[in-house]
C-alpha cells in the first residue's frame with residue numbers, strides 16, 4: 330500500500346499527516362501507524378493524523394493516533410497542524426476573523442488564525458479530583474499530581490525549580506499511583522521567574538505523553554498546565570499563560586466560551602515540513 334504523506338510539526342510535536350477524502354485508509358491498523366511513526370524504520374513522528382470528511386457536510390474529522398498506534402481523543406498541537414494541512418490542500422478556507430470547525434474524538438473544536446499560527450478553543454476542562462502520586466526518574470520522592478481532563482487525560486505535577494525539571498529522566502514512563510483507568514499524559518511544571526510578567530503568567534513544562542514518550546511539546550498538556558497553575562495560584566491569577574516547552578512556546582488563555590462556561594484557548598505555530606510517499 331502506497332501512502333502519500335506530509336510531515337508537519339507544531340512546536341516540535343511532529344506528525345505524519347495523510348489526506349484521505351475517500352476514507353480509503355479507515356482500516357489502517359495500529360501496527361501500520363506505528364511503522365509510519367517509527368523514526369528508524371518509517372517516516373517518524375509523535376503521532377499520525379488522517380484528514381477524513383466528517384458526517385457534517387464540509388467539516389473534516391481529525392483522526393489522531395499516537396506513535397504506538399493507539400487512538401487519542403484530542404491533540405492540541407495536532408489540530409493546528411491539521412488546519413494548516415487542510416488549507417494547503419485547498420480543502421477549507423479560513424479568513425482573518427472566521428473560525429473553522431474540526432471534528433475530533435473529543436467533540437467539535439473551533440480554530441481561528443492567531444498571528445502566523447492558530448488558536449483552538451479546546452472547550453471546558455474538568456478537575457479529576459484526588460491527588461495521584463507521580464514518580465519519575467530524577468525525582469527523589471514521588472510528587473502529588475492534579476488530574477485534569479482536557480478532552481484527553483492529564484496529570485500535572487508541580488516541581489520546585491528549573492534544575493529539577495532539567496534533571497528529569499523521561500526515557501521511561503513515570504509511575505502513577507493510582508493508575509488512571511485510561512492512562513494519562515504527565516506534565517511536569519515549574520513557575521517562571523517571575524511567575525507573572527506584564528499581566529501574563531509564565532511557566533515551563535516537560536511532558537511524558539501517553540502512547541508516545543517524552544515529546545518536545547504537548548498542546549493539551551500546556552492547556553492543562555495553565556489550568557493547574559491558575560488553580561494553585563488562586564484568585565487574582567492571570568488568565569493568559571505563556572507555556573515554554575522544549576520545542577518552543579505556546580499560549581493558553583482561559584476565557585468564556587460561546588456557552589458562557591470558561592474554556593481554554595490554545596495558541597501557537599504550525600508548520601508543514603515536507604511531503605513524500607512510503608509503501609507499507
Ligand SMILES: N[C@@H](CCC[C@H](N)C(=O)O)C(=O)O
Nearest residue numbers: 401404405406481547548549
Ligand atoms: N501532543 C498532543 C496530545 C496527543 C495525545 C496524547 N498523547 C494522548 O494520548 O492523550 C497535544 O498536543 O495535545
